[in-house]
């Protein structure tokens with residue numbers, strides 16, 4: 797496994813607690829039940 801530079805890949809790091817969208821990586825207030833921004837949520841869970 798190579799270390800890709802994908803923004804959401806940092807969520808694999810337990811020390812990374814920045815609240816950002818897990819899909820697009822944009823800083824956004826997310827929750828454990830919805831770890832993505834509103835736009836990605838509508839796209840994924842429509």
Ligand SMILES: [Zn+2]
Pocket residue numbers: 817818819820821822832833834835836837
């Ligand atoms: Zn998003």
